[in-house]
Amino acid sequence: MAGIITPETLEPEEIMDIPVATSGTLCRVVSGYANFYEKDFTNHWGAPIGSPITGDVYPNDDDKKWTSYSVHMVVGPNGATCETFHRLFHIAAFYFMDFDSADSSGTEILSCKWDTVGLSEGETDLERIRLKVRLRLCGGKGYYINKLSYHLVAVGR
Secondary structure, rough: OOOOOOOOEEEOOOOEEEEEEOOEEEEEEEEEEOOOOOOEOOOOOOOOOOOOOOOOOOOOOOOOOEEEEEEEEEEEEEEEOOOEEEEEEEEEHHHHHOOOOOOOEEEEEEEEEEEEEEEEOOOOOOOEEEEEEEEEEEEOOOOEEEEEEEEEEEEEE
16 A cells, blocks of 8 residues: 555635534535646546556556555635535546557545644644545556545634
């Protein structure tokens, strides 16, 4: 299994605040996309290339071998606490560039957990949510994931 993968970029999030009857508590709904490729690089068809989340590359580009990844994404607005949390996580874009020679392909999200991480000096009383996703895929080096989407509902202060 590879080390922890983080996105190249996060697209601007859609955030909706819902007031909660408890004083000082806020419910936030957040949706966004995480990109795992450099937007400046495309193949001759215009598809993005360069994602670190790819099928088996070593030693022999085995299409049937499942490769596992851990993906961490720090998302959502700054907050003081997060009391309850619900999340959905999806694969938003994958590319299969050599399907003529592939025997197998597939993608599976194994788990999506979360915790909070503190911010830099000067904002030490605030935190953000870190999604910790485990996934696996097969399909060889021509099969890779370029974009993941997330949707979360968090209640906190």
